[in-house]
Amino acid sequence: MANTSNTYEDLIDTLNYQELMRLKTDIDSGGMNTKRLMEEKIKRRLREHEKSCATCSNFLNFYGQSNYTLLLGPDDAKKKASFCGIDCLEYFIIKMKEASSSKAAEKIDTQSDSINRNV
Numbered sequence: 406m407a408n409t410s411n412t413y414e415d416l417i418d419t420l421n422y423q424e425l426m427r428l429k430t431d432i433d434s435g436g437m438n439t440k441r442l443m444e445e446k447i448k449r450r451l452r453e454h455e456k457s458c459a460t461c462s463n464f465l466n467f468y469g470q471s472n473y474t475l476l477l478g479p480d481d482a483k484k485k486a487s488f489c490g491i492d493c494l495e496y497f498i499i500k501m502k503e504a505s506s507s508k509a510a511e512k513i514d515t516q517s518d519s520i521n522r523n524v
């Protein structure tokens with residue numbers, strides 16, 4: 406089976422000699438142009454839906470009226486999850502809730518453990 410995922414190395418591989426030299430020159434001088442380009446691209450990508458649903462892996466219909474996207478986590482390390490419909494979104498939220506409540510239960514467990522040890 407052919408590997409369809411593009412790696413960072415594959416991306417660099419697509420650049421021709423002049424583009425590679427331009428990138429290297431920019432990186433050598435602090436990489437400000439590359440950084441600005443990447444930040445613009447990230448901002449643009451944040452506004453788009455992902456290509457597939459985080460719950461059922463179906464491809465999202467570009468023109469679909471029932472596409473949803475959630476942004477998760479802190480500003481400097483945001484994660485994005487898209488969904489093909491409200492059912493998949495709901496399933497994801499239920500799973501997240503279960504995961505966070507089991508984490509909270511674990512926390513309470515370890516806290517009570519340390520309290521017990523201190524007594």
Ligand SMILES: [Zn+2]
Pocket residue numbers: 458459460461462463488489490493
């Ligand atoms: Zn789905």
